[in-house]
Amino acid sequence: MTTSNAIPSNLDIQSNVDLSAYNTMSLVCIADRVIDLHTEQDIEQASQILQQTTTDNSKKPSVLVLSGGSNVLLPKQLNITVLRPLLKGITVLNETTDYIDIEVMAGENWHELVVSSVNNGWFGLENLALIPGLVGASPVQNIGAYGVQLEDSLLSVKAYHLPTGVWHTISCEDCQFAYRDSLFKRQPNTWLISRVLLRLHKDPQRVSANYGDVQQVAQKHAQQHQRISIQPVDVMNAIIDIRKQKLPDPKDLPNCGSFFQNPIIAQAQFKQLQADYPDIVGYPMSDGQVKVAAGWLIEQAGLKGGGIAPILTHKNQALVLTNHAPKQASQADIQTSQQYISQTVFDKFGVLLQREPVWIDENL
Incomplete structure (x- = not known):
């Protein structure tokens, strides 16, 4: 892996990058150029570089937005620029006695978000435990498991429109979610998601445990901790157990x-x-x-x-x-x-x- 100095910038730009460690299927893949993005300013600067490439070559540059690599199948050679959003941070925006709104940056680990949310008494994501990948990729696929989908908790996303260089705040409705589908999936490598806004509830009695064998396993967890009824932490731990056993x-x-x-x-x-x-x-x-x-x-x-x-x-x-x-x-x-x-x-x-x-x- 070598650092490219072809275009002056403050960005983390690398050339001839082996992506086998950055896709969970472990397929060999060599990318022409990779730009790691740590801030929203990095995203804007990378866009400017891509626009410069367009001017120099008089053609639209090909771009792949690669998140955690958990849901992609890569070729042996990528003759394009790969953008990797690695932005970090979780911020509480609004809180009531019933719910809490949190803003999560795209580079946060999805499963770690689920665990920390449940441990904080913020519920709604527990059925999505142990799904691999980063938060920024979750709206693309409208990730779902055990009767719950991301759209059930998502309020909006902030995304950069790469062709025009304009930021957008896109509501849940405008994400056009469907089963394992979204606006972002239908327009691949057009939008770069930098953060998502989630609304999580605080009612520990409100659970979704009727899918597959979740209820049975969750009930065992509840009994082990002498709880009368199943709570979100029991659902989360049940799903972790089930997924580890099967996956x-x-x-x-x-x-x-x-x-x-x-x-x-x-x-x-x-x-x-x-x-x-x-x-x-x-x-x-x-x-x-x-x-x-x-x-x-x-x-x-x-x-x-x-x-x-x-x-x-x-x-x-x-x-x-x-x-x-x-x-x-x-x-x-x-x-x-x-x-x-x-x-x-x-x-x-x-x-x-x-x-x-x-x-x-x-x-x-």
Whole structure:
């Protein structure tokens, strides 16, 4: 890794950077240039450099905004500039007896935010414990788990519009959230999120524990601490236990969490599948459709722990693809295994699986 002096600035600019340590799938990837951003002023200055590049080359520069690298699939070579938002800080903006509004900078670790919030008596994020990545990436995917999504607690985000160099405060409604989707995901590398504003509640009796086996495990935690009813800390600890049991630590076995989205199908199709497979796992949606557990489909297709080496589903959670050849496997290996798993599931159930992580091309 060498420091580039091509463009004078106070920024942390590096060239020919190996990003294998900055993506949790541990894919080898060499980026032409990486700019680490520690302040909002850094973001503005990086934008000016990119605009200068545009003037010099008479073409729009390609940019990748890379957060914690937990939800991206990188190519071997990135012929672009990579921007890494590393801004730190958590600020209380407003507090009442019922709720608290906090502003969290993009470079904060998501799981650490969840733990500290629950320990402070600020609730609403406990179901999202142990999701890897940084806070700035959370609105892009509208991260969710165990019946809760980010949009349930988010008030707004502050984001820099890279094409125009203008700051925007974007409300939750204007983020256009959907299931694992948002304005930011549909307009990739256009917005650089610097901070998010969350409203968390203070009612310890208000929990969401009816998803999967959360209630059973949370109840055990409550009993161990002689609590009559389940509280948010019990839900958080239950989800941590469940995820640790089912999901491998990327440091030990590279992965990017849930690889496939839970497919949403028509109720009629679900009832037909239910007649053939009474144990099928599905969750009714407010619009009348049904969200089916992708992990169940993959496991019932006989692919738990399977796939095409070196990319295999995890032995304890079929929804997760793992890399058994870190720093050697490539996007092509992932695509081969993904297509095999998707086709096998479709042939058996007639349900199409969609990839959740973002696929990055070398020139974007």
